[in-house]
Amino acid sequence: MHNFDRVSVSLECRQVFADGQPQHIGARAFEILELLIRAEGGLVTKDHIMRTVWPNTVVVENNLHVHISTLRKLFGGKHGWIRTEAGRGYRLAPPAENTRVPVVDAVPVQAHALTAQRKWSLIGREDELAELRNLFEREVLVTLVGPGGVGKSHLALEAAAALACSRRIKLCHVDLASVTGRDKLMGTLLRALRGSGDSCNVESDDVVREIGARKLVLVFDNCERCVDELAELCEAIAASNAAVSMIVTSREPLRVACERIYRVAPLAVPDTGASESDLEACSAVRVFIARAHAMGTDFPRDLKTLRMVASVCGRLNGLPLGLELAAARAASLGIKGLLADLDRSLLSLSGGLRTAHPRQRTLRASVEWSYELLGEAERTVLRRLAVFPSTFRLEAACELATCEQLGHDAVLDCVVSLASKSLLLVHAAGLSKYYSLLDCVRMYAFEKLEEAGERMQVSKRYLSSPGIDTLLTAPRRSSPMALTIAAPATVPYM
Ligand SMILES: Nc1ncnc2c1ncn2[C@@H]1O[C@H](COP(=O)(O)OP(=O)(O)OP(=O)(O)O)[C@@H](O)[C@H]1O
Numbered sequence: 001m002h003n004f005d006r007v008s009v010s011l012e013c014r015q016v017f018a019d020g021q022p023q024h025i026g027a028r029a030f031e032i033l034e035l036l037i038r039a040e041g042g043l044v045t046k047d048h049i050m051r052t053v054w055p056n057t058v059v060v061e062n063n064l065h066v067h068i069s070t071l072r073k074l075f076g077g078k079h080g081w082i083r084t085e086a087g088r089g090y091r092l093a094p095p096a097e098n099t100r101v102p103v104v105d106a107v108p109v110q111a112h113a114l115t116a117q118r119k120w121s122l123i124g125r126e127d128e129l130a131e132l133r134n135l136f137e138r139e140v141l142v143t144l145v146g147p148g149g150v151g152k153s154h155l156a157l158e159a160a161a162a163l164a165c166s167r168r169i170k171l172c173h174v175d176l177a178s179v180t181g182r183d184k185l186m187g188t189l190l191r192a193l194r195g196s197g198d199s200c201n202v203e204s205d206d207v208v209r210e211i212g213a214r215k216l217v218l219v220f221d222n223c224e225r226c227v228d229e230l231a232e233l234c235e236a237i238a239a240s241n242a243a244v245s246m247i248v249t250s251r252e253p254l255r256v257a258c259e260r261i262y263r264v265a266p267l268a269v270p271d272t273g274a275s276e277s278d279l280e281a282c283s284a285v286r287v288f289i290a291r292a293h294a295m296g297t298d299f300p301r302d303l304k305t306l307r308m309v310a311s312v313c314g315r316l317n318g319l320p321l322g323l324e325l326a327a328a329r330a331a332s333l334g335i336k337g338l339l340a341d342l343d344r345s346l347l348s349l350s351g352g353l354r355t356a357h358p359r360q361r362t363l364r365a366s367v368e369w370s371y372e373l374l375g376e377a378e379r380t381v382l383r384r385l386a387v388f389p390s391t392f393r394l395e396a397a398c399e400l401a402t403c404e405q406l407g408h409d410a411v412l413d414c415v416v417s418l419a420s421k422s423l424l425l426v427h428a429a430g431l432s433k434y435y436s437l438l439d440c441v442r443m444y445a446f447e448k449l450e451e452a453g454e455r456m457q458v459s460k461r462y463l464s465s466p467g468i469d470t471l472l473t474a475p476r477r478s479s480p481m482a483l484t485i486a487a488p489a490t491v492p493y494m
């Protein structure tokens, strides 16, 4: 993938993106663009362009001007990237005031993944991008941690591309979602670093040696299924090469000494009673409307409609994956129908991208991806916590989930571990901590509680324990860990 400020070009896929959105520039313009890119900033003469793009045909120069004008518009206009050398030809080079590197190559084998990940532009997240930029200056390994579908990968790729661009170094993105086991992990990484080749019997030393002293931005994406093996490798890489920047996304941290954890929270959802302009500016609302628009659905932008969209965002706790799936559903049900149906269909919303990984095709699949990685005790505690309609304290969780087989300390360990694995959200209020479940996690856990035949028993315990408190109003978003929880789902708890 070749990046030029807001424009990215994949020569392999013959695709052009501006701000992450696909652009259609026509075959001839693309051929000219390819010549300019391959010249790596060098002059491409008019003659050469005419002979290559229109072989065996005599055309007037005006044809060339038309296509150059299309490219010029795309690449920032008169003072943008397309530079004219009067009477001679053209070159693709940064605008005079732009000191950024013209081309950042991802390792070729990963180019397609990077294209696919960034086909939508990132909405909002300005604060997060600024915070990450600061972290990258200081840290060798930053792990973006958060619940499934919260936007870790998208944010990491955006931040990593900006970092690679500003440092003028290569970016290597490796999607590890389907990689389990040490052998497969090391083999996948070595192949990605080399761009191709044989990758049998690879040891972590081979990967470290391959990186050597190279200046690189490495993005290890979707790593929750290989945290143990990756943790060890990241330590070894950090010890051998201080010029490398490692960016990891995972639902659970690696827990190594050189790691800096960055928690990614869902998008902010609007307050009830927000004004029309506040609603329109809200990131969650913008993601929903952008996706609905991409599906061919348009809503009037009046206050009444925006409030309904805001309700949808609230019901999905501002989770971008949920917003995308809900937007797809709105194409057939309309916004009103979607809202009416959401309590019933939240976990099974579908119809997002056909190319999405199976774990991202429904919210149920997304939660299940994490649930499958839990031990038996963690599963038991999580499903019992589903009876809390809102935020709760640690003591309340222990009181509710403790039983003969699972003592107080064991439950406490499970709560801590569930929070670490992003299945529980942690809210800071002064020196105290509170916990809550995203609605999709709560609904999923409640289904599991029923399947385990524990619903009546746990619900009764919740109702009959005066010591069990819930904090019905969650703290506002005062820290990356805190977020606003929508009104409890209308799950039939009792
Ligand atoms: N700020 C945003 N603006 C626009 N789209 C977003 C934003 N954040 C996330 N998305 C979209 O939401 C979907 C889920 O995001 P992403 O894949 O980054 O989540 P994730 O946290 O990495 O999930 P997982 O844990 O399953 O890997 C993607 O299609 C992504 O493009």
Ligand SMILES: [Mg+2]
Pocket (backbone or CB within 6 Å): 152, 153, 154, 221, 222, 249
């Ligand atoms: Mg991801």
